[in-house]
Amino acid sequence: MTQLPLRAQLASALGRTAATLSRVTGRGDGSVIGGRVGLVLEPDLLKQLARDRKLALVSATNGKTTTTRLITSALTELGEVATNAFGANMPAGHVSALSANKAAPYGVLEVDEKYLPEVLDTTGASVVCLMNLSRDQMDRAAEIWLLAQRWRRALSGKPTHVIANCDDPLVTWGASTAAKVTWVAGGQRWKEDSWSCPECGGPLDRKGADWACRECTFHRPEPHWVLDDDAVIDPRGDRWVLDLQLPGLANRSNGAMALAVAEAFGLHVQSALPRLREVTSVAGRYTTVQRDGRAARLLLSKNPAGWLEAFDVSDPALPIILSVNAQGPDGRDTSWLWDVDYRILRGRPVYVTGERRLDLALRLDVADVPFQLCESFTEAFNAIPPGRLDVIANYTAFQQIRSEFGRAV
CATH class of the missing domain: 3.40.1190.10 (Mur-like, catalytic domain)
Known part of the structure; x- marks a missing residue:
């Protein structure tokens, strides 16, 4: 590959350093901050790196x-x-x-x-x-x-x-x-x-x-x-x-x-x-994590179409935890919950948590889906008897749950 101009090399190096510091200090995986630093120093950096x-x-x-x-x-x-x-x-x-x-x-x-x-x-x-x-x-x-x-x-x-x-x-x-x-x-x-x-x-x-x-x-x-x-x-x-x-x-x-x-x-x-065929998990998606005799499979769902696909993968014989946040990366408007048909969950033990658990609880109540409201994921997890379970969460809720298990990949 063609060598980068000196300014781009410096911007790239400092960006990598920022990313490393972010990982070492536990503030994140560095996949955003490194790029931000690089782009501040060289606004044309993406074009040069893609060449x-x-x-x-x-x-x-x-x-x-x-x-x-x-x-x-x-x-x-x-x-x-x-x-x-x-x-x-x-x-x-x-x-x-x-x-x-x-x-x-x-x-x-x-x-x-x-x-x-x-x-x-x-x-x-x-x-x-x-x-x-x-x-x-x-x-x-x-x-x-x-x-x-x-x-x-x-x-x-x-x-x-x-x-x-x-x-x-x-x-x-x-x-x-x-x-x-x-x-x-x-x-x-x-x-x-x-x-x-x-x-x-x-x-x-x-x-x-x-x-x-x-x-x-x-x-x-x-x-x-x-x-x-x-x-x-x-x-x-x-x-x-x-x-x-x-x-x-x-x-x-x-x-x-x-x-x-x-x-x-x-x-x-x-x-x-x-x-x-070698791919088994993607950034925590579909990973099964274990603790205290429970094996939880983690599923990510961010919108109505995604919930439909998550239900397709989910095992109807298992208890399920649903967790919804509404932070910036999720979008703060949770009105999309009303477009999801939750009736498929009838007959399963359902546990609801997340920052917007009340929004989700109301939606489930209207759909006549019995559920247990929990203050935290840990409370929901511990309320389920030992064995297998499914977890469906939207973006930031999913990342929080991953963090509880060491950001399983």
Whole structure:
């Protein structure tokens, strides 16, 4: 790789030092502060760190961190890969990730949906992976139609190769201006945000996985890759059983997207798939932690679509702890709780905690789901008899629970 200019080298070095100090002092994992320091000293640092690398940007409302991890695992077959493994998905986090592995010829960066146009313009990434769009953090995020529109404008006129989920109409519309698109039929369980055509506003008719606008020509493209239950069918018609260790339909969809991205990098499924099968946990997600005879599986869910996927993975025979906060990274508006169908939890022992436990308790009460209200996660955990249990938490609540168990990864 081309050597960085002296100013960029200094900014990168000081950023790494700040990140190390953050980790040593227990203030964080350093994945944001290091980038912030570097960008203050050299505002053009991200562009310079991205130069001469082949980059993939991964963006979606749900599944960004997991898919980034899967793609990274696959691409290690080709060489070193720089990545923001812990989900710091804005420019400061990208600077930290690329700075931490300056020699890596490849990079895979999770990118916040709002920041995708800016990061694409800055890095000139050759591959972009777009998976889904649904309502999230309503007090800070734009309407998802506006996000899809920004994606369209960002991709127009660029030589970027886009890997996109054609089962999501908003993603399809956002990706359709790209010069080259590989369409993946990755599925779309949460459809509540895409009943109207983003092109003309007309109603979308759905028949199975297929969809089309009733009033204009906008329709589902023919997929190149297809998720077929527990397998993926590639563009040549070959069927590959995924056999991932990560559970659930959403992760099989993430795996299909990852294989399509890997092929865009020149890596065949036969070489990429074994690497995907090695991934067992992603920044604490799906990890099972143990204490006092209890084994708790940790599941992250941040919005209605995410809760639907968490319920898919959760074991209906087990007790479950639900924890919701409303700090800055979560979004302070919890009105989205009313879009989640919690009736699926009826018949299970349910324990409710978190800073916004009363909001969640009211929602469960309206859904006729019995629950026990707890002041803290520890109280909820100790109230459950020894054995297995599930935990579903939103972002900051999830991180707090991870910290109680030594930030299990």
